[in-house]
Each structure stands twice: as C-alpha cells, then as structure tokens.
Amino acid sequence: MNRAKSSQWLQQWIFVGPSTLFFVIIIVIPFMLGMYYSFTEWNGVANQAKWVGLDNFSHILWNDDKFGTAFWFTVRFTVVGVVAANIFGFLLAYFLTKPLKTKNVLRTIFFMPNVIGGLLLGFIWQFIFVKGFAAIGESTNLSFFNLSWLGDEITAFWGIVIVFIWQTAGYLMVIYISSLTNVPRDMLEAAEIDGASRMQILRSIILPLIMPAVTVCLFLAISWSFKMFDLNLSLTKGGPFGSTESVALNIYNEAFVNNRYGLGTAKALIFFIIVALVTSLQVRLTKSREVEA
Amino acid sequence: METSKRYRFGTWATEIVMILVALLFLVPFYFLFVNSVKSFGDLLTDSAAWPQTFVWSNYARAWSITRFPEALWNSFVVTVVSNLLLVLISSMAAYRMVRRPTRYNRVLFSLFVAAMVIPFQSVMIPLVKVVSTLDLMNSISGLVICYLGFGAPMSIFLFHGFVKGVPVEVEEAATVDGCTPYGVFFRIVYPLMLPMMVTVIILNTLWIWNDYLLPSLVLQKAELRTIPIATYAFFGQYTKQWDLALPALVLGILPVIAFFLAMQKYIIQGIMAGSVKG
Numbered sequence: 163m164n165r166a167k168s169s170q171w172l173q174q175w176i177f178v179g180p181s182t183l184f185f186v187i188i189i190v191i192p193f194m195l196g197m198y199y200s201f202t203e204w205n206g207v208a209n210q211a212k213w214v215g216l217d218n219f220s221h222i223l224w225n226d227d228k229f230g231t232a233f234w235f236t237v238r239f240t241v242v243g244v245v246a247a248n249i250f251g252f253l254l255a256y257f258l259t260k261p262l263k264t265k266n267v268l269r270t271i272f273f274m275p276n277v278i279g280g281l282l283l284g285f286i287w288q289f290i291f292v293k294g295f296a297a298i299g300e301s302t303n304l305s306f307f308n309l310s311w312l313g314d315e316i317t318a319f320w321g322i323v324i325v326f327i328w329q330t331a332g333y334l335m336v337i338y339i340s341s342l343t344n345v346p347r348d349m350l351e352a353a354e355i356d357g358a359s360r361m362q363i364l365r366s367i368i369l370p371l372i373m374p375a376v377t378v379c380l381f382l383a384i385s386w387s388f389k390m391f392d393l394n395l396s397l398t399k400g401g402p403f404g405s406t407e408s409v410a411l412n413i414y415n416e417a418f419v420n421n422r423y424g425l426g427t428a429k430a431l432i433f434f435i436i437v438a439l440v441t442s443l444q445v446r447l448t449k450s451r452e453v454e455a
Numbered sequence: 456m457e458t459s460k461r462y463r464f465g466t467w468a469t470e471i472v473m474i475l476v477a478l479l480f481l482v483p484f485y486f487l488f489v490n491s492v493k494s495f496g497d498l499l500t501d502s503a504a505w506p507q508t509f510v511w512s513n514y515a516r517a518w519s520i521t522r523f524p525e526a527l528w529n530s531f532v533v534t535v536v537s538n539l540l541l542v543l544i545s546s547m548a549a550y551r552m553v554r555r556p557t558r559y560n561r562v563l564f565s566l567f568v569a570a571m572v573i574p575f576q577s578v579m580i581p582l583v584k585v586v587s588t589l590d591l592m593n594s595i596s597g598l599v600i601c602y603l604g605f606g607a608p609m610s611i612f613l614f615h616g617f618v619k620g621v622p623v624e625v626e627e628a629a630t631v632d633g634c635t636p637y638g639v640f641f642r643i644v645y646p647l648m649l650p651m652m653v654t655v656i657i658l659n660t661l662w663i664w665n666d667y668l669l670p671s672l673v674l675q676k677a678e679l680r681t682i683p684i685a686t687y688a689f690f691g692q693y694t695k696q697w698d699l700a701l702p703a704l705v706l707g708i709l710p711v712i713a714f715f716l717a718m719q720k721y722i723i724q725g726i727m728a729g730s731v732k733g
Contacts, residue, residue: 169636173551173637174555176547177548177550177551178547178563180547180603181545181603184600184603184604184607185566185567185570187585187589188578189578189604189608190570192578192579192582192584193581195581195584195585196577196581199580199581206580206583254473257473262466262469262473263470264474268477270719271477271480272477272480275480275483277661277665277712277714278665278708278711279666279667279711280667281683281686282665282683285686285700286487289697289700293486293498294486297503297504328483336723336727337726337727337730340730385572385574388574391667392668392683395667396687409576410574410576413576414579414668417579417580418672427581430576430578430579430580433574433576433577434573437574438573
C-alpha cells in the first residue's frame with residue numbers, strides 16, 4: 163500500500179470510525195438480534211433462546227387481545243392527535259404571524275410545554291385531571307370538569323389527546339411559522355387586490371406554498387404519537403382496563419414485566435414495519451402535493 | 456407573511472383572543488406552582504385557590520427524598536458529555552462522507568438515514584442484552600455510549616446537509632498552504648459548522664435530558680438516577696402524596712425551563728433548521 167492510500171485509510175477510520183462503531187453496537191446489532199429473537203421463545207435471562215418459528219407472530223395475530231387493543235388505541239390516537247395538533251399548531255402560527263404586539267411572548271408560552279419531558283408532563287396532568295378539574299368543576303358547576311377524567315375509558319382517551327396537543331402544538335407552530343414567513347408578500351397583496359377572500363387566500367395560496375412544512379409536521383406528529391410511551395406511562399399507566407395502552411407500552415410490558423422477550427421482539431418487529439410503512443407513505447403523499455413558489 | 460396593518464380592529468381582537476388562549480395554556484403551570492406550596496389539607500379542600508400560607512418545607516422534603524442534587528448532576532453529566540462527543544464524532548463522519556463520496560461512504564450514509572425510522576422500542580429488548588454483555592449496565596458511560604449510537608443518525612444527517620453547502624475552495628486553499636487533512640477539518644471546517652452545531656446540540660439536549668425509557672433500562676442503581684427516573688421512582692413510592700409530588704415536579708422542570716428561557720432564540724432557530732429533516 164502506498165503512502166497516500168494508507169493515509170486515506172487512516173482518515174476514513176478516524177473520521178467515520180467512531181460514529182459507525184457506536185451505530186453498529188447500539189442500533190444495527192440489536193436490530194439484527196431482534197429479528198432473530200422474534201422467532202424464539204426467550205425469557206431474557208437464558209443464554210439459549212428456543213426457536214419457535216412463526217409461533218410468536220401467529221400468537222400476536224390471533225390470540226393476543228391486549229396487543230389488538232393497544233394497536234387499535236394507537237391508531238385512533240394517532241388519527242385524532244395528529245389532525246388536532248396540526249390544526250391547532252397551524253392556527254397558532256397563522257395568528258402569531260400577524261402584527262401582534264405580544265407575539266414573541268405568546269410564541270414562548272405556546273412552545274414552553276414542549277421542553278418538559280413527556281414523563282413529567284404526564285404526572286403534572288394527572289394532578290390537573292384529578293384535582294384541578296374537580297376544583298374548577300366545583301366553582302363553575304360545568305359537568306365537563308366533573309367527569310372522572312382518568313377513570314373512564316372514553317374520557318381517558320380524550321385526556322391523553324388534550325395533553326398531547328398541549329405538548330406538541332407549540333413545536334408544530336414553530337415550523338409552521340417559519341414556513342408562513344416565507345410566503346411571498348406580493349403574492350398575498352396581489353390576491354387581496356384581485357378581491358380574493360381570506361379563506362380563498364388561505365386555501366389557494368398559503369396552503370399549497372406551505373406544503374413542505376405540512377409534510378414535516380405530519381411526519382413528526384405521526385411518529386410521536388405512534389411511538390408514544392412516556393405520556394401513557396405516567397398519566398394512566400395504560401388504564402383504565404388497558405384502554406389507553408399504546409403499542410410501545412404494550413411491547414415494554416410484554417418484555418420487561420411479563421418477561422416474554424421473544425414475544426416482545428416479535429411485536430417490536432411488527433411495530434417497526436408499520437411505523438416505516440405509515441411514515442414513508444405519508445411523506446410520499448404530502449410530498450407529491452408540494453409546489454414551488 | 457405579515458399581512459397589511461389595515462385591519463386595526465381585527466388585529467386587536469386577534470391579540471386579545473390569543474392572550475386568552477395563552478392564559479388557558481398556562482393554567483396547568485398555575486395549578487402546579489400554587490399547590491406545590493400548600494399544606495396537604497389546603498391542597499385537598501381547594502386546589503384552585505391561592506395558597507393561604509406558603510409551606511416551603513414541601514420543597515425541602517421533596518429535595519431530599521428525590522435526592523435531587525444527585526439526579527440533577529447525573530442528568531447534567533449525561534447530557535453534556537453525550538452532546539460534546541456526539542457533535543464531534545458526527546460532524547467528522549458527515550464531513551468525510553460529503554467530501555469523499557466513495558461507494559462505501561454512500562452506502563453507510565443511506566444506512567444512517569434509514570435507521571432514523573427505527574422506533575426505539577424495536578431495538579430496546581436486544582439492546583439490553585448487548586449492553587449487559589459489554590458490561591455497560593449501571594454505568595453513566597454505558598448510557599452515554601447508547602446516546603452516541605441513537606443520536607448519530609440524525610446528527611450526521613443534519614451535518615451532512617450543512618457540509619454540502621460549504622464551498623470546498625477554502626479547504627483547497629488551506630491544503631495548498633500546507634494544512635493537513637485534520638488541520639483543514641479542525642481549523643477551517645469545524646468553526647464554520649457552528650450554526651449547525653447549535654441546532655444539533657439543542658435537539659439532542661431536549662431529547663436526552665427528557666428521556667426516560669433508555670436510562671430506566673440501563674441504570675438501575677438509585678445513585679445513578681437521572682431526573683426522569685428519579686421522578687418516576689418517587690411517584691411509585693409516594694402515590695397521591697401531592698404535597699410532596701408537586702414540589703418534586705417543579706424541581707424537575709425548573710432546570711429545563713430555565714435552559715429554554717435562556718436559550719429561547721437558539722432553540723426556536725434550531726427547531727426550524729432541524730425540521731428540514733422530513
């Protein structure tokens with residue numbers, strides 16, 4: 163090997179080596195191992211995992227009601243949460259790009275919940291639902307606040323949706339704001355002069371121009387809500403009666419509470435395939451609607 | 456997209472409505488802070504009212520039960536060390552991948568990008584096995600290594616996009632002047648990458664500081680707890696003792712809120728810059 167070549171080798175190792183090493187140890191190897199373990203019965207302790215073929219998968223598909231419930235919860239939650247958080251985030255951004263005197267303070271306030279981790283947020287809201295809402299209900303007599311929020315399957319679902327919106331709307335708002343400020347002003351003014359109504363301007367000019375932001379925001383919101391774990395864990399622990407258990411929480415419980423690691427990895431593999439399919443489909447769909455200004 | 460200032464009344468109405476919405480947004484914080492300084496009795500009778508007497512001793516008790524200084528220190532060390540190493544190794548990797556787009560590097564880069572869609576739950580179970588095989592369980596450095604692995608894909612992706620926009624001429628000039636390849640990177644490219652570093656650090660800080668699941672799997676010893684695990688452990692022990700739990704929560708969120716208020720400008724910019732990853 164000549165000197166130039168060996169110097170290139172050394173550089174390659176020094177520059178790319180460390181990241182690749184950690185990436186392989188922490189993601190690639192566990193991912194491969196996971197594929198193997200999903201075909202085994204394994205309790206996490208034994209060195210030898212017993213090969214069971216497709217048993218785990220058929221068990222998950224036909225005999226695992228809890229996984230079905232968790233999956234159905236996650237799907238419902240994703241649809242509702244993603245749409246609601248994006249509409250709310252967009253509306254905040256839309257009004258906070260108007261020349262308001264307080265807009266900087268307001269942006270800060272709306273973003274603030276997002277810097278607090280999901281776990282702590284869940285505990286904070288547990289208190290709000292249990293004690294805070296009751297206090298508001300007592301003084302206002304509104305039945306909305308007097309429901310047993312976390313004790314009922316339907317209200318617990320909506321409770322998590324509320325917290326999710328509170329947490330994520332501000333983040334989505336930031337992305338929408340950056341996109342809205344890039345909409346060329348002369349286009350808006352021209353439309354105004356031509357007599358277009360505000361709804362028309364919003365639908366025919368603003369929305370098509372901010373589609374890249376919509377792509378990003380939908381992608382983020384979908385992957386957050388699909389992978390939701392911390393919020394359910396601290397807010398409801400998946401209750402009442404497993405009604406708010408997300409897929410991520412179900413996988414965790416299967417492996418680390420029930421000690422069925424093989425079954426857990428099989429679920430995790432199915433979960434990965436679904437997340438990959440849904441997000442790539444979404445990005446493809448919304449990307450096709452992007453236009454250039 | 457600042458629209459014209461003609462609609463004065465409309466602007467004022469919008470302003471008032473938005474302020475009201477913001478106040479509504481802050482209500483959970485009001486409940487949290489107000490009740491954290493009430494006695495347990497006051498807290499139960501009316502949690503919406505302003506405290507009659509301020510019971511600051513709640514904080515002292517929560518401080519010692521959660522072993523707050525220890526948890527704060529652990530969170531701090533994990534976040535800072537992971538961030539520094541992550542920025543260093545991923546900026547180096549991304550730089551090399553952009554400047555030497557060999558087939559090997561292109562494949563490697565696509566692997567990093569593809570890994571961004573893998574949810575943590577899909578690798579966590581075998582990861583625990585790998586981590587314990589390598590004897591990295593119950594160690595802060597083990598946790599940091601995990602963050603280097605999980606953080607690398609997005610950090611490399613962001614740096615990769617940034618380096619592509621850096622003109623190569625300056626580097627060539629430096630090479631002609633006798634700079635070694637490492638000198639080119641550390642003296643010329645590294646300082647240029649500062650804006651992207653801020654973005655990467657901010658995104659990774661918010662993630663690592665708030666992460667619960669990974670540290671809970673890797674760290675089991677009480678003295679190694681980070682803030683989210685300490686909070687969770689505390690809630691397991693003191694369910695429904697809100698006079699202790701609320702001050703613990705306030706202590707838990709204060710550092711990150713302070714960080715946010717101090718770094719606000721950069722955080723907002725960082726998120727905008729990071730959002731191109733879709």
